[in-house]
Amino acid sequence: xxxxxxxxxLWGFAFIAPSLLLICVLNLWPVVENLYYSLCKMKGFxxxxxxxxxxYITAFSDGEIGQAFLNTxxxxxxxxxxxxxxxxxxxxxxNTGIKGKGFFRTLYYIPVVSAPVAVAMVWKWMFNxxxxxxxxxxxxxxxxxxxWIADGNVILxxxxxxxxxxxxxxxxxxxxxxxxxxxxSYYEAAEVDGAGAVKQFFSITIPLVSxxxxxxxxxxxxxxxxxFDSVYMIVSETNPAFQNGESIVYLFYRYMFNVSNKGxxxxxxTLLLLVILLFTCxxxxxxxxxxxxx
Amino acid sequence: xxxxxxxxxxxxxLTCTISTVALAEAPTKLTIALWDDSQVSGIQMMVDKxxxxxxxxxxxxxxxxxxxxxxxxxxxxxxxxxxxVVMMHPEKVTAYAEGGMIASLDDMAASGAxxxxxxxxxxxxxxxxxGVKYGVPKDYSTFGLWYNKDLFDAxxxxxxxxxxxxxxxxxxxxxxxxxANGVYGFIARYDTxxxxxxFIWQNGGDIINAxxxxxxxxxxxxxxxxxxxxxxVKEGLSPTAADLANTDANSLFLSGKAAMxxxxxxxxxxxxxxxxxxxxVAELPQGKQRACxxxxxxxxxxxxxxxxxxxxxxxxxxxxxxxxxxxxQSGVAIPAYNGSQTTWVQSWSQxxxxxxxxxxSYGYSSQYCTTRSEWVNIESKWMVKVFNLEISPEEGCKxxxxxxxxxxxx
Amino acid sequence: MQKGIQRHNWPxxxxxxxGCIIMVFPFLWSVLTSFKTLNESLxxxxxxxxxxxxxxxxxxxxxxxxFLMFFxxxxxxxxxxxxxxxxxxxxxAYAFARIPFFGRGMLFLLxxxxxxxxxxxxxxxxxxxxxxxxxxxxxxxxxLPGIAxxxxxxxxxxxxxxxxxxxxxxxxxxxCGRGRxxxxxxxxxxKTPLVSLGIFTALFAYxxxxxPLICNTKIEAMTLSSGxxxxxxxxxxxxxxxxxxxxxxxxxxxxxxxxxxxxxxxxIATAGLK
Numbered sequence: 001x002x003x004x005x006x007x008x009x010l011w012g013f014a015f016i017a018p019s020l021l022l023i024c025v026l027n028l029w030p031v032v033e034n035l036y037y038s039l040c041k042m043k044g045f046x047x048x049x050x051x052x053x054x055x056y057i058t059a060f061s062d063g064e065i066g067q068a069f070l071n072t073x074x075x076x077x078x079x080x081x082x083x084x085x086x087x088x089x090x091x092x093x094x095n096t097g098i099k100g101k102g103f104f105r106t107l108y109y110i111p112v113v114s115a116p117v118a119v120a121m122v123w124k125w126m127f128n129x130x131x132x133x134x135x136x137x138x139x140x141x142x143x144x145x146x147x148w149i150a151d152g153n154v155i156l157x158x159x160x161x162x163x164x165x166x167x168x169x170x171x172x173x174x175x176x177x178x179x180x181x182x183x184x185s186y187y188e189a190a191e192v193d194g195a196g197a198v199k200q201f202f203s204i205t206i207p208l209v210s211x212x213x214x215x216x217x218x219x220x221x222x223x224x225x226x227x228f229d230s231v232y233m234i235v236s237e238t239n240p241a242f243q244n245g246e247s248i249v250y251l252f253y254r255y256m257f258n259v260s261n262k263g264x265x266x267x268x269x270t271l272l273l274l275v276i277l278l279f280t281c282x283x284x285x286x287x288x289x290x291x292x293x294x
Numbered sequence: 295x296x297x298x299x300x301x302x303x304x305x306x307x308l309t310c311t312i313s314t315v316a317l318a319e320a321p322t323k324l325t326i327a328l329w330d331d332s333q334v335s336g337i338q339m340m341v342d343k344x345x346x347x348x349x350x351x352x353x354x355x356x357x358x359x360x361x362x363x364x365x366x367x368x369x370x371x372x373x374x375x376x377x378x379v380v381m382m383h384p385e386k387v388t389a390y391a392e393g394g395m396i397a398s399l400d401d402m403a404a405s406g407a408x409x410x411x412x413x414x415x416x417x418x419x420x421x422x423x424x425g426v427k428y429g430v431p432k433d434y435s436t437f438g439l440w441y442n443k444d445l446f447d448a449x450x451x452x453x454x455x456x457x458x459x460x461x462x463x464x465x466x467x468x469x470x471x472x473x474a475n476g477v478y479g480f481i482a483r484y485d486t487x488x489x490x491x492x493f494i495w496q497n498g499g500d501i502i503n504a505x506x507x508x509x510x511x512x513x514x515x516x517x518x519x520x521x522x523x524x525x526x527v528k529e530g531l532s533p534t535a536a537d538l539a540n541t542d543a544n545s546l547f548l549s550g551k552a553a554m555x556x557x558x559x560x561x562x563x564x565x566x567x568x569x570x571x572x573x574x575v576a577e578l579p580q581g582k583q584r585a586c587x588x589x590x591x592x593x594x595x596x597x598x599x600x601x602x603x604x605x606x607x608x609x610x611x612x613x614x615x616x617x618x619x620x621x622x623q624s625g626v627a628i629p630a631y632n633g634s635q636t637t638w639v640q641s642w643s644q645x646x647x648x649x650x651x652x653x654x655s656y657g658y659s660s661q662y663c664t665t666r667s668e669w670v671n672i673e674s675k676w677m678v679k680v681f682n683l684e685i686s687p688e689e690g691c692k693x694x695x696x697x698x699x700x701x702x703x704x
Numbered sequence: 705m706q707k708g709i710q711r712h713n714w715p716x717x718x719x720x721x722x723g724c725i726i727m728v729f730p731f732l733w734s735v736l737t738s739f740k741t742l743n744e745s746l747x748x749x750x751x752x753x754x755x756x757x758x759x760x761x762x763x764x765x766x767x768x769x770x771f772l773m774f775f776x777x778x779x780x781x782x783x784x785x786x787x788x789x790x791x792x793x794x795x796x797a798y799a800f801a802r803i804p805f806f807g808r809g810m811l812f813l814l815x816x817x818x819x820x821x822x823x824x825x826x827x828x829x830x831x832x833x834x835x836x837x838x839x840x841x842x843x844x845x846x847x848l849p850g851i852a853x854x855x856x857x858x859x860x861x862x863x864x865x866x867x868x869x870x871x872x873x874x875x876x877x878x879x880c881g882r883g884r885x886x887x888x889x890x891x892x893x894x895k896t897p898l899v900s901l902g903i904f905t906a907l908f909a910y911x912x913x914x915x916p917l918i919c920n921t922k923i924e925a926m927t928l929s930s931g932x933x934x935x936x937x938x939x940x941x942x943x944x945x946x947x948x949x950x951x952x953x954x955x956x957x958x959x960x961x962x963x964x965x966x967x968x969x970x971x972i973a974t975a976g977l978k
């Protein structure tokens with residue numbers, strides 16, 4: 001038994017060694033460096049000066065960071081459940097025996113490869129308060145229109161719609177590959193037992209796709225907490241809704257570039273890391289309750 | 295196996311020989327870094343002329359788009375791979391100078407290799423850090439009052455002239471506004487140095503005091519200028535900040551939805567492409583005095599090249615009349631060298647482009663540059679509220695001044 | 705499920721088609737914009753179909769930029785990243801999922817940390833590394849940041865955890881070592897997830913904009929997406945050319961997906977497992 005332990009340890013480390021080594025050099029070292037910078041005052045090209053927790057103390061009294069965190073959390077809680085559910089439903093539909101599913105899959109994948117500028121341009125036009133197609137439809141249906149882009153109460157919903165739209169293509173690929181591992185015989189057996197499509201979905205599909213689903217939830221959670229592109233392209237600083245739409249990574253970028261107060265930027269990055277780490281650990285712990293392995 | 299080995303050896307030898315030969319004959323290699331893709335062809339022409347005159351030097355242009363330029367430059371500077379001659383922005387020069395990344399040009403200016411007297415002095419000053427000159431003015435941009443002739447003709451209003459006052463602008467905007475068709479008379483947008491700063495200076499106010507220790511936003515003259523601009527928004531002669539967030543100023547202007555807007559000299563090519571419209575430009579209307587932002591870009595020299603004769607020669611060439619005239623021909627940016635601007639004006643014969651060159655004579659410099667990045671977002675935050683008619687100009691200006699002063703005190 | 709849907713599957717088609725319109729609309733919009741003039745592309749209210757169809761944006765873009773080099777660099781980068789990432793991620797994922805070794809949980813969490821910070825913080829350190837390795841302005845430099853993938857490890861780990869223990873146990877009883885199990889049992893069962901990871905690796909490489917522009921300063925060393933960034937000026941964006949360029953750049957990525965997604969059909973079920 002002891003020998004097996006030893007060999008497992010040896011094999012385990014040997015298998016992870018190449019990845020771990022590269023990740024340490026390419027990714028983890030910069031994270032550690034960033035951690036150090038967050039404790040420093042950095043201006044221009046001058047050497048970082050260690051200042052202890054000053055940046056963190058400033059951050060906790062900085063209303064803008066608080067607001068940006070709230071915006072980002074709200075966006076995430078809006079985007080992840082709806083987005084993941086839609087992705088799952090889409091993936092299930094595209095995994096059935098419908099005609100032309102390859103064609104449909106390709107079309108659903110297209111947003112993923114679209115140029116971000118093209119995406120931003122189209123959404124900006126569609127959400128335009130005066131000329132946009134969305135307000136046009138709302139008007140035609142006799143509903144009141146919204147100022148999707150410049151109203152602080154609406155902007156996070158606008159960003160969430162764009163976020164959900166952008167994630168379906170990614171998640172679809174992962175969920176489709178998860179769905180592939182469900183043996184068809186399970187469905188056939190359920191059919192014989194007289195289980196309907198809905199029952200099959202909940203008692204076969206969800207449990208068996210749960211490892212892939214878990215992955216999708218964690219990654220969309222992380223990427224939603226790091227939302228940047230759509231904010232950058234839709235909400236500029238001259239937009240009245242800016243404060244209600246600014247995300248934490250947007251703020252991070254602003255300090256890293258425009259303000260050249262990098263130590264503070266590093267602090268924001270570290271705080272974000274801590275928040276995401278906390279969420280991820282909670283999800284990792286709670287997965288035992290619902291994720292079915294093998 | 296042995297065959298393979300000898301083949302590899304042969305190849306290695308061959309490469310060595312080739313590279314040593316290449317090394318022996320290789321001319322001195324220099325690189326220029328810049329961000330504007332539309333200037334590459336013009337600068338390539340300048341460089342070609344330089345290489346023709348100096349066959350022992352070869353120059354390569356490295357262009358990085360604006361959105362990634364500063365990240366790229368910073369990485370290069372820290373990694374020791376900075377280009378020899380770099381296009382620099384006045385807001386960034388202090389960091390590079392204080393960080394020891396770029397070389398002092400005082401010696402070159404003293405020896406006459408660069409004649410600093412040939413450039414607008416406010417731009418020379420923008421690139422002077424602690425009394426040391428670090429940059430050669432490359433080009434500058436000024437602003438003009440762009441207008442749509444068709445809308446003026448339809449409303450029977452005379453075209454703007456260089457003598458217009460604030461009242462003329464307001465009266466014309468009233469006549470040109472056509473609410474039924476969604477046409478605005480004038481776009482009064484905040485947009486810091488693109489929009490409001492001209493008015494503030496024209497009213498005798500300022501953004502910040504000379505030694506950058508106090509904000510100028512609580513100055514009554516500054517508040518007065520903002521009040522003047524907001525009047526357009528209040529009366530529906532101009533779109534609000536929310537309207538502009540939905541549809542930007544150039545889109546409104548190029549769609550015939552706005553009769554006038556203030557826009558920079560770099561718009562010539564975009565507006566010239568709108569061949570179905572009759573557009574032109576006049577000098578900015580004047581308030582208590584004439585004023586217009588005149589922001590310039592510069593060339594700086596890598597600190598590692600402080601003793602590199604070839605790099606200095608290139609910089610000296612770029613600072614000369616000939617190079618500036620070549621730059622002017624491309625029409626992209628107004629060359630900084632006095633007297634070379636005529637060529638640029640001729641390249642935009644369809645517009646009154648001389649207005650932009652005239653504006654340089656009363657051009658205000660961006661003297662707020664070193665600290666600007668620390669407070670411009672505060673200014674933006676309050677002014678957007680003002681221009682969205684959420685708070686009064688006075689409240690917005692005073693709040694902005696208070697917060698900016700707190701930042702400057704640190 | 706399959707039959708259940710087939711019986712009355714028209715609502716599915718309607719829903720899918722509706723979804724498609726929303727998903728494809730921005731792409732359609734970029735195609736249409738690429739045929740407009742710059743002036744028309746800025747007009748409000750926007751025109752849907754171009755007033756007059758201009759093909760000049762395509763010829764402009766193709767003649768102004770070395771697109772062939774962009775393609776070669778992009779695919780060079782993708783191939784290097786694919787070759788390394790797929791192998792080492794699968795190895796690490798297998799270990800994290802199925803080999804009980806010391807500190808496994810903590811090390812796995814450590815591997816996930818890079819996903820949790822804004823990618824900006826990697827750029828300067830990675831650039832310094834590329835300078836030291838003297839691989840700036842090369843395809844190797846382009847590939848560098850993407851050769852290890854936390855995303856891939858996590859994704860494949862999830863997959864390996866679904867494979868029944870019985871298979872591995874039987875192999876161990878037969879005297880198979882971990883290496884043999886990995887190559888002979890695990891990899892063949894992982895075709896679909898590996899293909900998905902391949903798609904993602906290609907996608908991330910293709911979409912990366914900042915790194916190629918930092919690492920490679922020469923235009924002929926650019927990738928498709930970073931090459932397109934040139935069309936976004938500081939002041940005016942040349943929308944029609946930008947759209948034309950992005951359409952040209954997208955096509956091979958769509959083609960790649962069409963080819964690869966065929967591998968989605970089958971997977972474990974037809975591999976004769978269970």
